[in-house]
Amino acid sequence: MHLSDIIIAKIQNEGPxxxxxxxxxxxxxxxxxxxxxxxxxxxxxxxxxxxxxLTPLFGIMIARQLExxxxxxxxxxxxxxxYGAGSGKLCHDILNYLKNKPDFYENxxxxxxxxxxxxxxxxxxxxxxxxxxxxxxxxxxxITGCILSNELVDNFAVHRVVMQDQLMxxxxxxxxxxxxxxxxxxxxxxxxxxxxNIELPKGFQTEINLQAIxxxxxxxxxxxxxxxxxxxxxxxSSELYKKERSNGxxxxxxxxxxxxxxxxxxxxxxxxxHVNFSALCHWGVKNGLTCCGLTSQANFLLSLGFKEYLHKxxxxxxxxxxxxxxxxxxxxxxxxxxxxxxxxxxxxKGNLKKExxxxxxx
Numbered sequence: 001m002h003l004s005d006i007i008i009a010k011i012q013n014e015g016p017x018x019x020x021x022x023x024x025x026x027x028x029x030x031x032x033x034x035x036x037x038x039x040x041x042x043x044x045x046x047x048x049x050x051x052x053x054l055t056p057l058f059g060i061m062i063a064r065q066l067e068x069x070x071x072x073x074x075x076x077x078x079x080x081x082x083y084g085a086g087s088g089k090l091c092h093d094i095l096n097y098l099k100n101k102p103d104f105y106e107n108x109x110x111x112x113x114x115x116x117x118x119x120x121x122x123x124x125x126x127x128x129x130x131x132x133x134x135x136x137x138x139x140x141x142x143i144t145g146c147i148l149s150n151e152l153v154d155n156f157a158v159h160r161v162v163m164q165d166q167l168m169x170x171x172x173x174x175x176x177x178x179x180x181x182x183x184x185x186x187x188x189x190x191x192x193x194x195x196x197n198i199e200l201p202k203g204f205q206t207e208i209n210l211q212a213i214x215x216x217x218x219x220x221x222x223x224x225x226x227x228x229x230x231x232x233x234x235x236x237s238s239e240l241y242k243k244e245r246s247n248g249x250x251x252x253x254x255x256x257x258x259x260x261x262x263x264x265x266x267x268x269x270x271x272x273x274h275v276n277f278s279a280l281c282h283w284g285v286k287n288g289l290t291c292c293g294l295t296s297q298a299n300f301l302l303s304l305g306f307k308e309y310l311h312k313x314x315x316x317x318x319x320x321x322x323x324x325x326x327x328x329x330x331x332x333x334x335x336x337x338x339x340x341x342x343x344x345x346x347x348x349k350g351n352l353k354k355e356x357x358x359x360x361x362x
Contacts, residue, residue: 059093
């Protein structure tokens, strides 16, 4: 049975479903959702590239930031919780670098929280030393360390709303095809915008990521002392709700192409929306986190020594022209392209008042 048939049957039995529920089923329905079914998601054979797919340097730079954080919190036991590790490439590159830092490595525990059993099996096939898997962070209190995610929050299922005479939520119905219908928005959705002091003009459509709020609350409860690093594409509220984004930021990815139609290739394409970093900061503060800073991925990587490490990595290659081309390609991808598109948000808990390397120059 196709996933689209299951969704259609649900609508026919229960009536229109929220877009949030449609997106959640499309991505995470057991065995048939995009992230719960077999098949490569990232890299050349997948649907899109992530920074770890391109070079180990991305993981090395994050490892350097983690090492500095470990020193700040006191050089004791330090746990990294990576949410949604995908293929496990980022974890591999971080640990591979930190093996050369024995004092930190001996104190390091690395945990992965992965809701997809398919991806968990892929990770377990390539990651052995140091790594423990968990289904949730809820049962792990008093963490000293860092909560790390790369391209996680953009995949949380979102509510979609549009401002008319009142705030309306987009639901999904089926009438020989999937159609969008409007219903009055819930109190929770209205309060989200009110809490952030957002007033949408008439006709403005956007996404509301309530799951991101729940996620940051869970993290804040479990983290006793340390940091949260969130890497993703998105904007602060001041940018997210500009006129040029009046149709929202929903995007679908399949076979290294993009489209804006979530109702095709159901279960076989990724669906994302841009992260509201102001929301993560706001609800983080409400739950005991302090915002250290928001910067571009480009600034984060460059501040941690990206250019120097790139040169070290390529200097021993025999072909000078190939070496130069490789350096140009990686700089173009990680610094100029993805580096400007992606942001890095760092939050802390435990009154750790020290400027971090990755946030220099902001």
